[in-house]
Structures are given as C-alpha cells and as structure tokens.
C-alpha cells in the first residue's frame with residue numbers, strides 16, 4: 387500500500403513522496419490523517435512569501451484517527467478522533483525541560499518548524515494531539531486553531547462584557563473571531579471592503595459591519611455612541627490600510643495584529659502616538675487548544691454561513707496558487723479528504 391506525503395521542495399514546488407514506515411515509541415501515537423484544511427498560511431508557505439526550510443510537508447490544520455499507540459499514552463485508544471496540534475512545545479527550553487511544556491518559550495509551528503500534516507500518517511507524541519469529543523465534527527474541529535488564536539487574543543485584551551472590538555478584515559479568521567467575540571458577549575465591529583464578507587457577517591449575527599470608506603468614522607461613532615472602540619484586531623492578511631485601526635480606537639487602547647499568516651505591511655507611527663496605543667501581535671493559539679474544543683462543544687462557532695469545498699481529488703498547486711492570489715478575501719473552507 388502506497389502512503390503519500392505532499393512535500394514542498396522549493397518555492398511553488400510540491401512533490402508527492404512516498405512516506406516511509408514508522409516505529410511508534412512508548413509515548414507516541416500514529417494518526418491516520420483524514421481531513422486537512424487549506425489555509426492562507428499554507429498558501430504563503432507554498433509561494434515562498436512565508437520562509438520555510440525545504441523540504442517540508444505542507445498542511446497546518448488537520449484531523450485524523452489514531453491507528454496505533456505506545457504503552458504510555460493516556461486518554462487515547464485505537465480509533466480515537468484527534469486534532470493534530472498545529473503548534474507544539476519545543477522540548478528543549480528551560481520550561482519544557484522542567485516539565486512545564488505549557489509554558490514553552492519557543493513553541494514550534496507546523497510547516498515552519500516541523501513537517502505539516504498533508505500526508506497519510508503522522509507519528510508524534512501523544513501530547514501533541516487533542517482528543518475530539520463526538521459532538522465536534524470534522525469541519526468544526528478544523529477551526530480549532532482559529533478559535534484558539536481568538537482566545538489567546540481575548541485573554542491578552544482582558545476586556546469587560548460589552549466592550550466594542552473592531553475587527554479589521556472579515557475573511558475566515560475575522561469571521562471566526564467575530565463569532566468568538568459574540569460568544570463572550572463583546573460587541574464585534576467588523577471592517578472590510580468586500581461586500582460578500584460584510585453580508586456574511588450580518589447573516590452570522592454581527593450587527594455592525596462597515597466598509598473602510600469615507601463614512602467609516604461616522605459609522606464607528608454611531609456604533610459606539612461616540613466613544614470609539616475599546617480594542618482593535620487587525621487581521622494579518624486583510625490588506626486594508628494599516629491606518630484604519632488607529633482611526634477607530636479610543637485613546638490608551640490595544641491594537642492587536644492577529645492571524646496565523648503573517649504578511650509584511652507597515653504602520654504609520656504618528657496616529658499610534660497620538661492615541662497612546664499599545665501594539666502587539668498574536669500569531670497562534672498555543673495553550674488554548676483544549677479551551678477551543680470546549681467552546682466549540684458549547685456552540686461558540688456556527689459554520690452554516692461559510693462556503694465549503696470538501697475535495698477527494700485535487701490539484702494542490704492550483705488550489706494554493708488561487709488561495710495566495712485571494713489572500714485577503716478567502717473565506718471558503720477548502721478541505722482535502724484523504725483516502726487511503
């Protein structure tokens with residue numbers, strides 16, 4: 387039986403390699419990958435906009451089923467459905483070596499630091515997968531990374547109920563982030579120039595969704611009774627003017643650059659100084675995976691308004707090229723279903 391592994395061997399160069407056989411250690415699991423969701427991150431790694439070390443297997447976000455496990459794996463069994471953690475503790479830092487892997491100071495990210503998951507089998511430490519409850523279906527499980535990222539951001543923002551959160555960029559992550567904001571009883575205010583994104587937001591229960599046009603400040607003033615926003619999240623791949631968040635924020639607030647697919651852009655410093663804004667970036671959901679699973683179990687996200695493509699046959703290079711070309715408006719869930 388041939389086992390496949392989609393390997394990035396250079397800029398925009400993918401090859402399908404045969405996967406080698408494995409031995410599974412005492413604390414390791416072997417996972418049959420069943421679904422991989424294509425992300426902007428994968429597209430940027432493919433085009434070379436995101437630097438990776440070749441050769442590397444592509445695929446940041448995946449779920450699968452345990453087919454084999456060592457003697458010292460707890461809470462899992464053959465047949466368990468699992469999410470493959472996209473970010474792992476490094477194992478080498480002081481925190482990791484003292485047994486506090488959750489406090490790892492340099493977590494590793496799939497594709498950038500270790501092989502991604504677009505392959506038939508993955509062998510990894512059992513602590514690097516997360517058991518999926520039956521009520522979390524595969525499509526929802528593929529959103530765990532974004533819910534975890536949103537949680538990571540909200541934890542740092544430390545907002546009180548009813549806070550107005552500007553979300554700049556309404557593509558996939560912006561949509562999930564807005565839903566998580568609603569779940570926490572914050573007020574999301576989405577800013578995007580694609581009408582389809584605005585429309586989808588409104589269908590998902592987001593009351594305030596505006597274009598970044600000449601009426602923006604008026605609209606924000608109306609939405610916030612003139613007090614402007616309590617926090618802003620600039621989604622990393624939205625390509626909207628980087629001056630937007632500073633315009634819509636009140637003084638002394640936080641501007642978060644958030645998203646798993648970092649894109650280079652520059653910020654004008656003077657509007658940031660004028661309002662005494664704090665700026666930081668959050669690019670993963672490390673440490674929030676279990677929380678995300680729990681939130682999804684309790685209905686934090688609704689995927690009915692997303693377009694979905696579940697593909698059993700696919701031209702991976704073409705899919706990634708298209709995704710890279712539409713980086714700021716992608717909201718379709720493109721899922722590859724692997725069949726052995």
Ligand SMILES: [Zn+2]
Nearest residue numbers: 476479482490
């Ligand atoms: Zn570490």
